[in-house]
Amino acid sequence: MTGEAGFIFNELMPSLLRGLWMSLGLIVPSAVLGFFLGVLAGSCRVYGVRALRWSAHVYVALFRGFPLLVQLYIWYFGLPRLGVYLSPYMASVLGFSLCSGAYHSEYIRGALLSIKKGQVQAAQAIGMTRLQTILHVILPQAVRRALPGCGNEIIYLIKYSSLAYMVTCIELTGEGKIIASATFKYTEVFTVVGIIYLALVSVASWGLGKLEDRLALPGFQYHRA
Template sequence: MFLQNALDFLPILLKGAVVTVQVTAGSFLLSSVIGLLLALMMVSKVRAISLIAIGVVNVIRGLPIIVQLFYIYFVLPDFGIQLTAFQAGVIGLGIAYSAYQAENFRAGIQAIHQGQIEAAESLGMRGAMVMRRVVLPQAFRIALPPYGNTLVMMLKDSSLVSTITVAEMTRAGQLIASSTFENMTVYTLVALLYLALSLPLGYALRRLEARIGKRGKA
């Protein structure tokens, strides 16, 4: 019975898994862009810019992700901003994780020795060029482990977008379970599918870290 039910439910859950991957990829890209921008603002020598970025990061980190999702999906329409559930999920998860990405990038940037920046400036590089050619490549290598962990965490937390009706894997499981009452079968499959996504991803990230680490030592 378990096997037959699993075979019946799997195609629907796999469709949800595709949406899960799409939400995770979109949110990760958005969080990386916003996080990098916030990190650059946080390390700015202009105190006002730095304080604004720190304040934004603290506010985002202080709000539960589910509250941010609800606000974007249910409250923004009151201001004339209509988003689909998928769009709201990607934007909400991306903004929520941008604060953590900002801290990852900030730590990487601040780990670069000041002497390297001064050496680059002595060669005629200035401002954005120093950041782009000297600081950010090294900062990315330093930030890669927590950066990769953030991706795995986002994959799992993408299940939160089910609360705003995004048809990802958890939502698909909820719908199947509510109509068939086969809770054990459904949620066992959901758990196994999450593991099937997250374990290879974690392995690939560790291999990438090792490869980049070797290049950095070469």
Template sequence: MIDSLQFIHNNLLPALWEGWGKTLRLIFMSVPFGLIVGILVATGRVYGNSPLAFLCRTYVLFFKGTPLLLLLFMIYFGLPPLGISLTPFSTSVLGFILCMGAYSSEYIRGAIQSVKAGQMTAAQALGMTRWQGVFFIVLPQAFRRALPGVGNEIIYLIKYTSLAHIIAYIEVTGAGKIVAARFFRFTETFIVVGIIYLIMVSVANKLLKTLEKRLSFPGM
């Protein structure tokens, strides 16, 4: 027991700090852009002309239909022969953004379609263009309704960032794996790494709940 605590304190935590920092970098770079992609794709599917809607549908089908890990491999190993070489970090962020964009766009699309048609009618009757109606009236309402689902996606993404170490971006899971192998202490290591994810997810959950409350409006 004492032995374990000593290992955690002296060897594990110092090694994990850096990895944790990298995990957070992945999360903070991916979530906002993933959300933006999700909103744009959902809007394109509902309000875009048919080529745009088709493009958005195909994108969602492709990224929902392939494993995220395979996607990272494709970007990391498959693009260099075409002359595009990305660092492990850029590869991971790009993959996460595209994946989160595809999934969250489905929640947002559903929410857009649940906004009553009269909202757009009223916006246009006041002289707003269709796109003004979309951005100022429909999307703000849709986003609030999509938030619980989108929040789930954010939480998935926090955990998916662990895949980055497979393409050599040593985030917290990867850092843990290295320490565990070197000291042959798998149990302690993975318990601690698990606790780190639990902490991140709990904080995200709390923030999301607060945001949901802040953005909710009567009669929603």
């Protein structure tokens, strides 16, 4: 195989596949940690005591307000000034998780506020504690309602995981940048990189749609276009 096809299949794809595995290694734990942070922060903002509500509001304001790239620079380049050293991978996962959690918390908070207060009163009337009511009555419904928004945040996470190479964590975009700089075939390289991201987003969208259908409550389904 010669020419452009030979370059793509013999030189480009092996490097991009290596970068793809690193990207998946960033996306999966960041998505899981970010979601749980969002549930925790969102719950604290709605049902927490004053100190917890204030702390959660500050967390969300900071991590939604600072650009993600600035956050990554702080974790990787800034923390060593305080004697804390993180690997590029750990700095990236930390940055993605905290930023994603702040956005997830908004969807969770909105979903929690949409639950009618009568359900809380009914749960307490049968002897459930406040914590039991939140964990077993409110949160399961809220998570279902927030899932479309949270799924959208996961889609964003797939794409902004490409920023990891800025702190020397060489994932899919980083591998593409290295090859493009060496061969000057920027159009070919980043077209293939874009196609891979498109495939990741498409698979994630399909999976999230299936999850929404599986968790849908009878009588509360909606139809996607």
